Amino acid sequence: MREEYLLAALRMGAGADPVPEGVSASARAVFGLRVPGGVPAGPVDVSVPPGARSSSEAGAAPAGLRRFSADGLVIDVETTVADGHLEVAGQVSPAPGQDARIEVRTPHIAKVRVPSGSGHFAVAGLPPGWVSVVCHRPGHPPVFTRWIHARP
Amino acid sequence: MPTDNSLAIIDQAAWEDLVARFDGRMWAVARAFGLSAADAADAVQGAWLRLVENAGAIRDPERIGAWLVTTTRHEAARLSRRARGEVVSDLDVPDTALPDPTAAVVDAEFGRQVWRRLDLLGEPCRSLIRLYVLHPEARYAQIAVRLNLPVGSIGPTRARCMARLRTLVEEETS
Structure with missing residues (x-):
């Protein structure tokens, strides 16, 4: 029996510290974040040549960079938190074209961008926390990344 | 008649029922790690987001509660380690087919x-x-x-x- 489960049961048994309504409301709202018919893009290991990007370890991806792949697409997502705001930049490969839309979502807000000719996109001014990227392409199901947690 | 028994076809009412049944347990597990209220809220929300991501992979509704509690523990442990300055991955998720059966004691x-x-x-x-x-x-x-x-x-x-x-x-x- 895990100690955390025992502690949690004790806390519930004491009626101490009930779940805040805001947490329950956020949980209910998660239902609206489904992507019906979407294709989940799983994480892929990222390695970069030494010196290509600043990094604490040669050959390792810089902190905050994740790569996802599905349905013939690779989605690179880099998160940065500065001055209390989350910035998300990335690239979809191969470039999905001007008809595509990149949706960067948090549980509270979503922003849509038209990718550049090379598939790059960037969004600033998001609240820190959970974030996911969805690539919408005409004639294809949307491809969405796993949720990433980004806080200072 | 749809034969898909996965969570992919769940509706808003069923989802809210899940929240009502399990969010208290998930919160208690997150707080059992000594997380602040803000971090515990992130851990619980993370588990629900993982459920959305994996909705199509969860075939046994009887295991959803155990999986949610297991996943909350997983997210809470990750946040706890990060608070101690450790570098941790935020992308590994408990196997949808193998939730921790001992999670049932969170009651x-x-x-x-x-x-x-x-x-x-x-x-x-x-x-x-x-x-x-x-x-x-x-x-x-x-x-x-x-x-x-x-x-x-x-x-x-x-x-x-x-x-x-x-x-x-x-x-x-x-």
Whole structure:
């Protein structure tokens, strides 16, 4: 029996510290974040040549960079938190074209961008926390990344 | 008639029923890690987001609760390690087919039974665990002052007391 489960049961048994309504409301709202018919893009290991990007370890991806792949697409997502705001930049490969839309979502807000000719996109001014990227392409199901947690 | 038994076809009402049944347990698990309210909220929300991501992969509705609690523990542990300065991955997720079966003990009635077993322990275990449970953000230094114990002894004493309590509970449940 895990100690955390025992502690949690004790806390519930004491009626101490009930779940805040805001947490329950956020949980209910998660239902609206489904992507019906979407294709989940799983994480892929990222390695970069030494010196290509600043990094604490040669050959390792810089902190905050994740790569996802599905349905013939690779989605690179880099998160940065500065001055209390989350910035998300990335690239979809191969470039999905001007008809595509990149949706960067948090549980509270979503922003849509038209990718550049090379598939790059960037969004600033998001609240820190959970974030996911969805690539919408005409004639294809949307491809969405796993949720990433980004806080200072 | 749809034959898909996965969560991919769940509706808003069923989702809200899941939230009502399990969010208290998930919150209690996150707080059991000593997380702040903000971090615990992130851990719980993360588990729900993982459920959305994996909705199509969860075929056994009976296991959803255990999986949610397991995933909350996973997210809470990750946030706890990161708070200690460790570099952790945020992309590994518990197997949807293998939720931790012991997650079922996260239940208010079971908790009340454990409180009764706790009363069988002597001091300082009884007071220490009570403080640790009811004040999850309390630091060892604060607990040491309250119980008039050396701060260096709190960690080992807590581990010993929890082991004794776990043994008592497991004896009863077996």
